Amino acid sequence: MYSLRLLGGVALEGPSGPLSGRVAQRRRLALLALLGTAGERGMSRDKLAGYLWPESDEADARHLLSDSVYVLRRALGEDGILAVGEFLRLNPELVWCDVVDFEAAIRREEAGEAVDLYAGPFLDGFYLGAAGELDQWVETERRRLADGYAKALESLAERAESASDYPVAVERWKQLAAHDAFNSRYMVRLMEALIAAGDPGNALQRAQEHEHLLREELGTEPAPEVLELAERLRREVVREGKSVLEAVPKSSGVEIAGLPAGWTIAAERLRARRRRVATATAAGVVVLALAVGAVLQYVRSQAEPVRLVVLPLANQGAADDEYYADGITDEIRNRLGAASALDVIARLSSLRYKDTEKTIEEIGDELDVEYIVGGTLRRVQREGGESPVRVTAELIRVSDRVRIWNGSYNASGLAIFDVQIGIAERVAEELEVNLLGAEREALRTRPTDNLQAYEDYLRGLYQWNKRNLDGWEAAIDHFQQSIEKDPSYASAHAMLSLTHSLLGYYSVTPPAASRSWALEAAERAVALDNSLAEAHASLAYVEMSFEWDWAAADRASQEGLRLNPESTMALYSRATFLSWVGRHEEAVAVTKRAIELDPVAPHVSTWLGIYYFMARRYDEAIGHLNKVVALEPDYRDAHIWLCYSYAKKGMHEEAARESERVTGYRQSWWPEAWILAVAGQSAQARNLINQIPAEESETPVSSYFLAPILGELGEKDRAFAALERAYRGRTPMMAVLKVDPRIDSLRDDPRFEDLLRRMDFP
Secondary structure, three states: OEEEEOEOEOEEEEOOEEOOHHHHOHHHHHHHHHHHHOOOOOEEHHHHHHHHOOOOOHHHHHHHHHHHHHHHHHHHOOOOEEEEOOEEEEOOOOEEEHHHHHHHHHHOOOHHHHHHHOOOOEOOOOOOOOOHHHHHHHHHHHHHHHHHHHHHHHHHHHHHHHOOOHHHHHHHHHHHHHHOOOOHHHHHHHHHHHHHOOOHHHHHHHHHHHHHHHHHHHOOOOOHHHHHHHHHHHHHHHOOOOOOOOEEEEOOEEEEOOOOOOOEEOHHHHHHHHHHHHOOOOHHHHHHHHHHHHHHHHHHHOOOOEEEEEOOOEEOOOHHHHHHHHHHHHHHHHHHOOOOOEEEOOHHHHHOOOOOOOOHHHHHHHHOOOEEEEEEEEEOOOOOOOOOEEEEEEEEEOOOOEEEEEEEEEEOHHHHHHHHHHHHHHHHHHOOOOOOHHHHHHHOOOOOOOHHHHHHHHHHHHHHOOOOHHHHHHHHHHHHHHHHHOOOOHHHHHHHHHHHHHHHHOOOOOHHHHHHHHHHHHHHHHHHOOOOHHHHHHHHHHHHHHHOOHHHHHHHHHHHHHHOOOOHHHHHHHHHHHHHOOOHHHHHHHHHHHHHHOOOOHHHHHHHHHHHHHOOOHHHHHHHHHHHHHHOOOOHHHHHHHHHHHHHOOOHHHHHHHHHOOOOOOOOHHHHHHHHHHOOOHHHHHHHHHOOOHHHHOOHHHHHHHHHHHHHOOOHHHHHHHHHHHHHOOOHHHHHOOOOHHHHHHOOOHHHHHHHHHOOOO
């Protein structure tokens, strides 16, 4: 039996696990989605071909459809897809589909079963881009199925309220509020359920969060019912000598004074709470405590997040375990980062303090943090078995250097996840962080159940974070080994995708190969874990760098940042998209947020200089990049972008000085030749590019570098020939074409506008 999951992403699994390769290509998965929702009648071949290959003529589209059906039947069995005349349909005896069962549960009014089946929006994060009619169909189906899910949830919530089971009602209304965060009606019902369950402070907090969301995202006010209910509740909570639990009994319940008529709490639940209050020595003190607690919770929700840094765990074991200590540190940091009430400094900035001799005060001042988490790790290596690990951790308040908590943990095998969770939860508890349901779930997530896959993943991260080409190539091997041991390891797929993208960008691997590998890994990551911010971020990078699908990149980068606003990878993909499509102010704002979380990482600060350059804010680019090289004199990328910025300002001597700092890397001829051309030293520029072997200068990547030089030299025909090579070769460098100031000499040519049109820039 095969399973086709279309809710919360897309995944196709067989008896041995997820299917990959040709059968899992996007259009074939889209074909399965069309058949999975078509029911018993199925869908005609003409309609399928028109949805999936609208750019092809009828004969070619039918041929492509036949080829896809052939590939799918080889994977699913000949009877996996049935043909009845011109109609195709899935065989439900061989292929189970979650949408089919979901809709059947809705028809039977089995709301609980329907809610359990709904893992997220239909085909979430899945777009073909070029297939416009198909994307419209996906959106229609997505709305239809989401409406069915919402109605099922509301039915369950109202059933719980009818049975006076308010904790269950609260959870159902929370699910609805999460499903449609802008729906004020759901928010009112959630607030009512929270107060009925005895949690007025949380009701106030939810109202405030809803109000903030609508104002920030939509520029609108909540419905009057939300504002009125919150205000009446707030007055009732703080009224002297009066609790929200002091209400007037009614035959069917009680109505809280000052709240809308008809809003009731079950009388028996209220009387039980009253009996508990009456047992206190001073009832007035208890009432005041309830009111103050609610108000404090409301005030805390508006406070600035607590800033902290997790320093690298000191490895007290074998030198070969350095990767393991760093990896466990990253996991603790990522789990704490799930809490919206915490600002957790990102990895590279914290890594600078590994084995540091700096004081608590110095670290606190440099990173602007209030708390520091540190500790040690020792692993005892044993052959042929699990290696036991001992981890110690402590939480230190910077202001007075007081250690406010410390603990030690012993674990072996997969129990190391319990150690990470335990440390993160204890730190959150000590800092009085109230984790929301989704945040607590993210904090407690286990990424894999395969210990060897996890260790390969940590080795890959260790190599990747060296941030050089050798490290990235080594990281690919480790990520692939991790995936071989656990094909469902979403984080490994996401990092594999990003690494292939980077190697393609730096022309280590051909763009076509990088594009294929990176896209397959990113789509797999999203399909495996649609809640993983890095999965969407890696997909966004592929969509804009190789696919030039700007709508898909927009959606994926927004989703990554929504899922984890503190993910450096998500911030990077979003800022890059915004810059490349010309939304410079937004790109700068997102990057400044990344710098807040990773304040001393040179590559993060360099992004800001690059985005200033793309916005033609050259003075700001120069000022910022000079700060980067003052801290990191050998950071090559900062010198490269300083070179470009000085050249655009006409500061040719300064540009030449910076170009000398970047010799010895791939395409190091490009900045030197370009600044010579910009400075009017045409003969020297021509002499330099004429020395480049043709097999190098005519590659897609080098062709993009060559075009602006030729443009400055007035050789526009050769420049556009170079851009055509870059375009046909799908080099990711072309993705910056719309905004790149280095290529301004070609912008007034009609051929430039034609390139922008073909790349479908927004």
